[in-house]
Amino acid sequence: MDNLSTKDFEKVFVSTFAGDHSGNLQPRQTPGVLYSKTNPTPVAKPALLAWSEDLAAELGISEPNEQDVQILSGNMRTPSMYPYANCYAGHQFGNWAGQLGDGRAITLGEWPVSEKGSIELQLKGAGPTPYSRRGDGRAVLRSSIREYLMSEAMHYLGIPTTRALALVATGDQVLRDMFYDGRTAFEPGAIVMRTAPSFLRFGSFEMLAARQETAQLQQLTDWTIDQFYPHITAENKTISWFKEVLDRTAALIVEWLRVGFVHGVMNTDNMSVLGLTIDYGPYSFLDDYDPNFTPNTTDLPGRRYAFGRQHTVAYWNLGCLASAIAPLFENTDELSAALEDYKTIYLEKYYRMMGNKLGLDAIREGDHLLIDDLEETLDRIKPDMTIFFQLLITLPADADAEVILQHFQPSFYQEPEQESQDKLISTLSSYLSRIRRNEISAEASKTLMRANNPRFILRNYLLHQAIQEMEKGENTLFLKLQEAMKTPYSADHDEFFKLRPEWAITQPGSSTLSCSS
Ligand code: AMP
């Protein structure tokens, strides 16, 4: 175990690629470079609010002392650090947005973790960078709590994600227009230290393509493969790599669908080339099952990033990545073909995942129809997704119509009308007869279901309540949630196993959220 303030950091990324070393924080375009040197801006009164013990143990980082807290708040840096902001571009809501870059994220350095490589330690909310555009480079407490808890919760759910090591209150106030309606207010500021092997995004590659810096595009691609995909040894590494990014992205979306996660801002600058969930903003879990639900108020008009559209947006985003790396190919036929395989790859993973959720021994003939039918039924009745699937685990094998209706009652937000009741009964009767054809034991089937259906999810209203408490200096609920999220598949935290309360539907921050953070 080492302290943040004493161990030497590595700086492979900054010593490999062209950077802007001026230290100038003036917002500007930075052609020719992949990053800009950016020192964090000091804050008034740092206070450690949360520390991820498990992650710290994994990385070999000791419990923070006073000096370490200064590092976590951007007030101190050690000689081996070379803090920088990444330069990347992206498509936002389907439109080319040009250069974006880390407007409020600053990587301090790479923390060596055994031979397996290193982990980037990055501060989010540590002050302006050359990519802050009109922003202040800061983050408010509410959005920092959301990123801190949710990225860790995703990890414990078994879903690829960036992680969060620490949450620090800055003691400074940050001005925000939370509802985008001119009601600006000061809010407490905070900083999250987040970690990942790399924060490179689809947009990192798009930027080099847009600037026609082909040599650097080749270099970044080769380096990414070398560092993070070392198992790729094929002759044409680039195409194998793209196929694997595509595969990981499809797998990630399927994992989101498994637990009912909606990212909310799937812009190409928020898509990790490592297939991680990245950039936690106005995300949400589904309460009631609604494929059309988007938690992002900016997304309401088009619902581009709604729950049920995430797999098609991923495909669209992969298309942007394919276009970005196209200049590296003499002939792009293979690249186009790889992209066109997405649908098959995604659907195969999707049905397999649903099969696991349903406790099926394998995907057999007729199972696609059963799964499609279940989806329609859920969309129609809109029960609580998490509660519904938990109840499915305990549905008696011989349940008749009456028992079925009674059994799922606790998952209903609204009493289904007659036709929907009939549909539920017919879907679940087919399901039960399919379960009888399983070639695994009933117990094995239930074990599969328990492993694939979370019982505890970090619902937005719970986060909202925890945030309200934290803003008053009270961390009881925060700590409870932090504990509960570590064992999301167990029944250890059933005080949270209930329907979303009525008030949460209309309460801002509890159902929908703006990007103001
Ligand atoms: P996001 O939608 O959160 O991924 O952010 C989109 C872009 O806006 C990224 O380039 C962010 O770094 C930048 N950004 C968001 N909030 C701020 C802020 N408060 N200050 C500076 N840049 C920001």
Ligand code: MG
């Ligand atoms: Mg982002």
